Structure formats: C-alpha cells, structure tokens
Amino acid sequence: MPRSPDLPSVALPTDKELVLRVVPMPGDCNANGDIFGGWVMSQVDLAGCVLAMRSAGGNRMATVAVKEFIFKQPVRVGDVLSFYACVTRVGRTSVTVDVEVFAERMTHQGQFVKVTEAVLTYVAIDAQGNSHPLNSNSAVPTAPAEL
C-alpha cells in the first residue's frame, strides 16, 4: 500500500532534554507493518520516567496518569525515535512530565517529523505502594542539560 507523505520537517525542541533515543525493530510492528502504538506509548512512559525519577530524589515512582496520545504520523521500522522531555510540575507526591517524540526517517536523515506528545504524572510510592511525599531536595530543572 502506498504511504502517505510526511508532514514537513520540524525543528527539535530547545526547551526540553533528550532523554531517550531508540530504533524500533520489526518485532514492534502492528498488522499494518507500522510500529504498534502501544510500543510507542511504553517508550514514552520510560522516557518520562527518566526525569521523574531525577526530580523525585531517590523515591520509587509509579505512573498514575497519562493525558491523551494522538499519533499524527506513523512510526516505521528503522526510524530513529528521539524523546524530548521536561518536568512541568512537582507536587507534594507527584511529578508531571511533558514528552515529545520525533522520528528521523532512514531515507531522510537530518529531517524530523513529530510523532506524538503526552503529559504523564508519576507518583512517589513507599514500600507498601502508597503515595509518599517527595524528598525535600526535589526540584524542577530550569534548563535542559547540555548534551
């Protein structure tokens, strides 16, 4: 089946940190031959967790909520997926992270299409799995780290 053309290439975010880069494999495909949305969602959860755990100052974290995934472009085998994230809120027990995902096609290196974006909330939990106040040294990063 012919593939729909990509939307124009976009600039990568400068206000977020690159927290994960991964290449999906054939085993991650759906029945159409594109990458399964659930696989992308799990990678977004992992990417958001990188910053949540850093902000949580050593607490165990669990994902409590994810706001709306919209997939504007398919992800294909061999794309390089880049996950950019920033912490948007540190609460009493929770950390909220915004994650944006960009695909670099194998055939168009140096060009990026935005695949999806989601806002995820992680909660610090104690040994019993109950919500637990974050450590006092938790902080919202003010700028993306240098790569």
Ligand SMILES: CC(C)(COP(=O)(O)OP(=O)(O)OC[C@H]1O[C@@H](n2cnc3c(N)ncnc32)[C@H](O)[C@@H]1OP(=O)(O)O)[C@@H](O)C(=O)NCCC(=O)NCCS
């Ligand atoms: C995480 C868990 C311990 C939280 O317990 P809870 O009693 O539901 O949550 P609380 O009412 O104590 O709220 C804890 C924090 O989560 C936030 N929160 C709860 N529900 C939320 C929602 N739907 N959206 C955004 N934040 C939410 C609260 O605002 C609060 O944040 P704050 O303290 O920083 O203000 C519990 O819901 C749980 O065990 N969930 C399963 C987690 C899990 O297994 N995740 C993997 C999915 S398979």
